[in-house]
Amino acid sequence: MKKIVKKRDDIVFYLKMYPLTSIHPKAYDKSKAIICKKSIKLLEDAYDKKEIPPPTCETDAVDKNIALAQKLGIRGTPAIILPDGRLLTGNKKAEELIKLIEGKK
Numbered sequence: 001m002k003k004i005v006k007k008r009d010d011i012v013f014y015l016k017m018y019p020l021t022s023i024h025p026k027a028y029d030k031s032k033a034i035i036c037k038k039s040i041k042l043l044e045d046a047y048d049k050k051e052i053p054p055p056t057c058e059t060d061a062v063d064k065n066i067a068l069a070q071k072l073g074i075r076g077t078p079a080i081i082l083p084d085g086r087l088l089t090g091n092k093k094a095e096e097l098i099k100l101i102e103g104k105k
Contacts, residue, residue, distance in 0.1 A: 003094040011101060015043070016065045018077055029055055031062045 001013050017035055019027030032055035034042045046052055069079070072087065080088040082101060092100070 004098060008098065011098070016068070017062055018065050018069050018074065019062065020077060028062060032059060035059055035061050
C-alpha cells in the first residue's frame with residue numbers, strides 16, 4: 001500500500017481491522033487498540049510482531065468488521081475490495097494491484 005500511495009495520490013486504501021482470532025488469539029484486542037488510538041504506528045508495530053498496548057476505549061468497530069467480512073464471504077487476510085466490487089485475496093505486488101484498480105488485467 002505504501003508503494004502505491006507514494007506513486008499515486010489518486011488511490012486511497014480504507015483499512016478494516018479483521019482479526020483472525022482462531023490463529024492469532026491476541027488479534028482482537030490488538031485490533032481494538034489500533035482502532036481506539038487511530039494509529040498507523042500501532043498497525044505497523046502489530047505487523048512487525050511488536051507488543052501492542054491494551055485498548056483504551058470501548059468500540060464495537062471490530063465486531064462490525066467481523067460481521068461485514070462474514071457477510072461478504074471474506075475468510076482471510078489480506079482481502080481487497082476493488083472499486084468495481086471484485087474481491088482479491090492474498091498479497092499482490094504494487095504494479096499488479098494498480099493495474100487491477102485501473103480495471104486492467
